[in-house]
Amino acid sequence: MTRRTPIWKAIATSLRSDIIEGTYSQGDKLPTEAVLAQRFGVNRHTVRQALGALAEDGIVHARRGAGVFVTTTPTDYPIGRRVRFHQNLTAAGRAPAKKVLLLESRVAHASEAEALELESGAQVHVYEGLSLTENQPVALFRSLFPAARFPEMLTQLRTDPSVTAGLARFGVADYTRASTRVNAKLATATQALHLRITENAPILRTISVNVDLDGRPVELGRTWFAGDKVTLTLSDP
Structure with a gap:
């Protein structure tokens, strides 16, 4: 039986691709959790997991009250x-x-x-x-x-x-x-x-x-x- 990729991982991969392709550059603010949840058809908790994975990899960082920003681009x-x-x-x-x-x-x-x-x-x-x-x-x-x-x-x-x-x-x-x-x-x-x-x-x-x-x-x-x-x-x- 084929194992399905968790949705949050798929979202993280998609956002990584956006950053790699230049949709978002270093210092840019990502869309809000609500906007991303609507884009991917999931709840905000799932989006939060994806953003957490990107933050763990040093790709984005969150600023309290300001949003999530791209830390680095390739x-x-x-x-x-x-x-x-x-x-x-x-x-x-x-x-x-x-x-x-x-x-x-x-x-x-x-x-x-x-x-x-x-x-x-x-x-x-x-x-x-x-x-x-x-x-x-x-x-x-x-x-x-x-x-x-x-x-x-x-x-x-x-x-x-x-x-x-x-x-x-x-x-x-x-x-x-x-x-x-x-x-x-x-x-x-x-x-x-x-x-x-x-x-x-x-x-x-x-x-x-x-x-x-x-x-x-x-x-x-x-x-x-x-x-x-x-x-x-x-x-x-």
């Missing part, structure tokens, strides 16, 4: 040969920041060694963190670097969380994206906690390999974007 995030987190969000008029979650060294998994063109058993440096804009988390990321080539990368990242600055520190003046794969996922409990979204909410995962000017891999990156907070776009080289 940020365009270009995917092209040159992808720089700080530059992308600054260009979009957003204030970027990073929070470091993990810095460690370990043996590369087989798929990681293959992507970075390393021998089996080679060490990699792992950098995991949270990308934020306007103090709102938009993505989780994991970057891996060849440890033999960049032996002091973790020390550098503890001082400055910028990957671009870290690679430049070790002689990589420029790098480009050689490949990118994108697929849709559902947020795990821990991902949802970091991204301030509900468990099983839609997220977009990218897997990319960055190379230096000689075509040698310098970084293998995985990023999990909150689907409601970022719009991935294809950019020119």
Whole structure:
């Protein structure tokens, strides 16, 4: 027997779509509970559940006596040969920041060694963190670097969380994206906690390999974007 989606979840999804498509922008006031109840043919309690879910995900916030307002709208995030987190969000008029979650060294998994063109058993440096804009988390990321080539990368990242600055520190003046794969996922409990979204909410995962000017891999990156907070776009080289 097919399970039906709760009406309040369907309403929340519909309102998310309105925000993503630009019907309501950041700072806009949503229609009142009474208007939304009439629109969707439900009672105000059901609408309140939907708005509560959006508020829990950080998409809207209620002002006592004033109504419910859109907190944030998706940020365009270009995917092209040159992808720089700080530059992308600054260009979009957003204030970027990073929070470091993990810095460690370990043996590369087989798929990681293959992507970075390393021998089996080679060490990699792992950098995991949270990308934020306007103090709102938009993505989780994991970057891996060849440890033999960049032996002091973790020390550098503890001082400055910028990957671009870290690679430049070790002689990589420029790098480009050689490949990118994108697929849709559902947020795990821990991902949802970091991204301030509900468990099983839609997220977009990218897997990319960055190379230096000689075509040698310098970084293998995985990023999990909150689907409601970022719009991935294809950019020119």
